[in-house]
Amino acid sequence: MVGTTDILNARILVVDDSSVNVLLLERMLRVAGYSSVTTTTDPRAVRDLYRENRHDLILLDLLMPGMDGFQVMQGLKDVETEGYLPVLVLTAQPGHKLRALQAGAKDFVTKPFEQVEVLTRIHNMLEVRLLLRESRNYGRLLEQYDQLTGLPNRTLYRKLLTRALDRSAARKRIVSVLFVAVDRFENVNDALGPEIGDALLRLVGDRLVGCIGPMDTAARIEGHEFGLIVATSGGDPQTAGTVANKVRHALRRPLEVGGAEVAVTASIGIAVSPADSPDAETLMKYAGTALHEAIGAGRDTYRFYSADMNARALETLELENSLRNAVERHEFILHYQPKMRIDTGEWSGVEALLRWQRPGLGLVLPSRFIPVLEETGLIVPVGTWVIETACRQIGEWAHSGIGRMRVAVNVSSKQFLRDGFVPDIARAIRKNDIAPESLDIEITESSLMSGSEEADNVLRELKALGVRIAIDDFGTGYSSLAYLQRFPIGTLKIDISFIRDVTTNPDVAAITVAIINMARSLKMKVIAEGVETQPQLEFLRRHACDEMQGYYCSRPLPAAELAKLREEDRAGTPRCTPL
Incomplete structure (x- = not known):
């Protein structure tokens, strides 16, 4: 082995x-x-x-x-x-x-x-x-795979689960076991015949694989029951609930089988290690118990083996419902973080960052609600609101004492590749009577991966509009020079994970310098995000990085506080003076 x-x-x-x-x-x-x-x-x-x-x-x-x-x-x-x-x-x-x-x-x-x-x-x-x-x-390898779906069978599933548990113990990761049963599969099998039933199970297997990450596992346990293994390093066992909801939504979409469309639902049972047990066989038993509870609750739902985690799952569902109403209730706000030129300490612009002012709870951390926006698709209407609000703020600042201010907006891949994305931006620019070059659109390398030709078209439309384009979190997607040269990109933002260790890890320092030099050879501007200390700033200045943003200069601020900070910097010594 x-x-x-x-x-x-x-x-x-x-x-x-x-x-x-x-x-x-x-x-x-x-x-x-x-x-x-x-x-x-x-x-x-x-x-x-x-x-x-x-x-x-x-x-x-x-x-x-x-x-x-x-x-x-x-x-x-x-x-x-x-x-x-x-x-x-x-x-x-x-x-x-x-x-x-x-x-x-x-x-x-x-x-x-x-x-x-x-x-x-x-x-x-x-x-x-x-x-x-x-x-x-x-x-020997073939014997461990289900002949119908091509997925691992129960025997291999148990081995893979044992291996995942061993790895997670060393890395302090959470491993979740999800048992998924196709609701009322017998009715489909009896009404349409076993051949259609087999074809349906193959499609269900494909949908399940699409619901999990590349490091996770989908298997066919027996009959119309499947098993998933989901490992997470974030420490939140509720991630399994997120996957369960994704499975439920995916299977509700009609499946085309034998020329007919078949809609199915799924009941899901979840057990989590180490909270429920560190043992593979026990986790599978507990997931089966939770699955029966989900079926008993009326099907098309999921249940955790742990009662406490079931309560938290209900909290997550309530969070999703609250987010659906947050735009209409004007609960979202934007904070702005300054970006500074490293050579002069002058402001070069700001980045708009989404915040949720939840009634009775105050500001909710972005890490708590943005993944839910992504999962539910709400990130698209909320992202449209962000662009509109940022453009309105640019216009207000332009007609006040602040003057013209460039604002960067981070865009999710779902929003970036959506039909109507560029027209929405053009409409917001016209409506607020602002210069297109006052708006920067930041996208991640993964957004480019989602569809190269489509991404290329969107980027060229943005450039024709006059909007500037930046790659956010650069270095995490391992883009090649040839890939970057394909697109009309003007700025690279070095990911915070590199800046955090740039003065303590020689390998990270070498990579950061290489990224700066590469960008300069392509005539791109380089911004370092997450700068928090003077040694980090000194390193970046020494290696000719163009701009920086981070808590060393300022935390993200509401628009009124940022305007006040801007006036103070103009009247006195700039907050981030050149070294």
Whole structure:
């Protein structure tokens, strides 16, 4: 049996001509616990490195000068003795996927990518590689999968759960077991026949896989019951309730089976480790008990094994209902955080940040309500309100003593790729009679991943409108230079996780400097977010970062307080003076 230690000790080779990407990928792997990572920016060295070290996995870029990834794979085939090319392609060219897989790659990921997804694919590829090397017995693997859905069966589910529990104990993660039963499946099977019933179960399996993260597991336990394993590092067991609601909403959408549309609901039972038990078999038993309670409560719902967690789940549902009314009741407000030029200490603009003033409870932390907005889709109307409000504030400041002020608004991927997004912005600009260049739109690398061609069109429409565009949280999606050059992006914001450790971790410092230099070579502006100390500011100034924002200069403030702060800075010494 291949264990976690075996996987983390596996030999990994990173091949990319960009030194920035190599640094980011190596850091990602080291932080994840991988201990044997080799890197090279020279594709011509890969064949000899593999012959000498027999790496268990090669992370390979495709477009490299001198020798591309396809040529690298061809060279590897000449020295591969086991008939298995352990290559995971990471590239900014999604159109090369089929060709790469035909050339021998075992998996393919498009840049920029989600860190969790890539780490999961790496883990899975290493597990398969080591299992094959250990046993060379494909039949043994097939016996652990359900023949109808292709998902793990109950036997493998129990093994995967045990492994997840072992890993979570070391990393202090929460593991949730969800048992999902298709309500009244027997009626569908009897009315439409077993072939339609089987097809329905396959589609249900597909929907379940789409409801969980890339590091989680979906399995078919038996009959019309499925099992999910959801691991979270945030420490909140209610995450399982969020997944349960996502499953319920997903299965309510009609499923097309045999030329007919079938609508189903699901009952879900949840057990959580370590709160309920650290043992796999016990958790499965408890999840089954909770499932029967959900069915007994009328179906199309979920129940936790723990009574206390059931009460908290009801609180979450109440939070969702309150958020649905928050816009109409004018409970949302915007706070603004200054952005400063590092060389002069002058204001360069502000970022608008959403806050919820909940009656009787005061300001609710964004981390508490924004995930709920995302999950329910409310982020789209709320995001539209944010843009409208920010544009109105720009107009008010322009006609007051504050004068013209650039305001940045962070946009979710759901809002960014929605039809009507650019017309909404254009309408808000016209309505408030503001200059388009006064508005900055910040999007994450993952928003670009959601649909490259569609994202490209939206970005070009924004640029034509005159709105400036920035990539927020840069460094977490591992974008390539080629990918960034495709889009009309003017600014990179270095993620706070890098700035936090920039003066204490040499690897993080090297990555930060590389990002700054890369941006300057592309004629992009660089903003560091989350600056809290003078040493951090000194480091950024020394390496020619353009702008910063963070508590070192000011916390986010209501509009009136920010205007007062602006006047004070104008009248006296700037809050963030150049060093």
